[in-house]
Amino acid sequence: MPITIRLLLVDDHPVMRAGLANLLNSEPGFSVVGQASDGERGVTLWSQLRPDVCLLDITMHGIDGIETLRQIRQLSADARVVMLTSSEAAEDVAQALKAGACGYITKNVEHEELVAAIREAHAGGRPIGSDIRALQAADRPGDGLLSPREIEVLGLMREGFTNNDIGRLLGISTRTAKAHVAAVIEKLAVIDRTQAVSRAFDLGLLRAASPKRSSSPLC
Secondary structure, three states: OOOOEEEEEEOOOHHHHHHHHHHHHOOOOEEEEEEEOOHHHHHHHHHHHOOOEEEEOOOOOOOOHHHHHHHHHHHOOOOOEEEEEOOOOHHHHHHHHHHOOOEEEEOOOOHHHHHHHHHHHHOOOOOEOHHHHHHHHHHOOOOOOOOHHHHHHHHHHHOOOOHHHHHHHHOOOHHHHHHHHHHHHHHOOOOOHHHHHHHHHHOOOOOOOOOOOOOHHHO
């Protein structure tokens, strides 16, 4: 039997919320199980309904979307929350991802991209809207985020090297390598190595054509 993705919508614009609910309920495999007009109600409904994915606005009356997100994450550390907002501000994107959002989409998104983003979030991914990715590439907000050593460690993480391998390749202890990996994951506001590499590409910290390093120095 096909999986139905249960959705919670949190947005203080009734027309926007109603239109979004109609749109998503007409999509096969989606079911809007709750709607909230403010952050406090959104947190309550999350606790009651435990939806698969929450679509959350940033600018709302009362507590804003970022604080709402933090409270939802306190209730459930693995909550899948996608920010759906009109803001393209780099600061809002950074704060949302740092607070635990698994994705960031703007309200001018095309229907197909929104549907794909929800499915990606439900599957464990971190969807970022194409317009936001374009702005990030232009502004390069990743510059200065990681130290030169952390960038080097990130490149080795991308190639699949273990902490022990990274330490031997860079001439540092495994413990130090592990600390660098942990710092990269924390600074990129992700939960594991795979997401760190994906986020690094979004921020322009890694290049698709980067050559794979030979493991021969380990011999």
